[in-house]
Amino acid sequence: MAILIDDFKKVLIEGLKLEDITTDDIDNNSSLFGEDGLGLDSVDSIELVLIIEKEYGVKISNSADYKTIFSSVHSLFNHINENIK
Template sequence: MAILIDDFKQKLIDSLKLEDMSIKDIEDNSPLFGEEGLGLDSVDSIELVLIIEKEYGVKISNSADYKTIFSSASNLLEYINNSRK
């Protein structure tokens, strides 16, 4: 069963403790890292990898793909949904 984008956004908010943020504040294709998007940093990226492994049972084994996978909430969710099949 595929994970819905709003459910995934809520998981990001809760897990990363993004206070004062709602799912409406996270645009599907906005960058997760840097000032233009959510503003996540390297510590958040480690936390995010752990959340993905724990919550969804998905490991990201090829670090060369990180930049693409973690470029936006929709890319990350697409990777998770495709890896869970």
């Protein structure tokens, strides 16, 4: 069961309570963290892991993979689609 990128972006917006942002505002290659992207911080990262587990049943347990998985909206989206149940 694959998810669509716009549906994923909606989950990000709603789950992280991102204000004044629409799915069209989020570039697929945007960074999740830092000023160049969505501007998420370490607290958001914890919430994001929980949202992914709850919404998609995908666990991210290997912290060594975090940097790659969370490098962009698209990389996280791909990881979810590759591991969704």
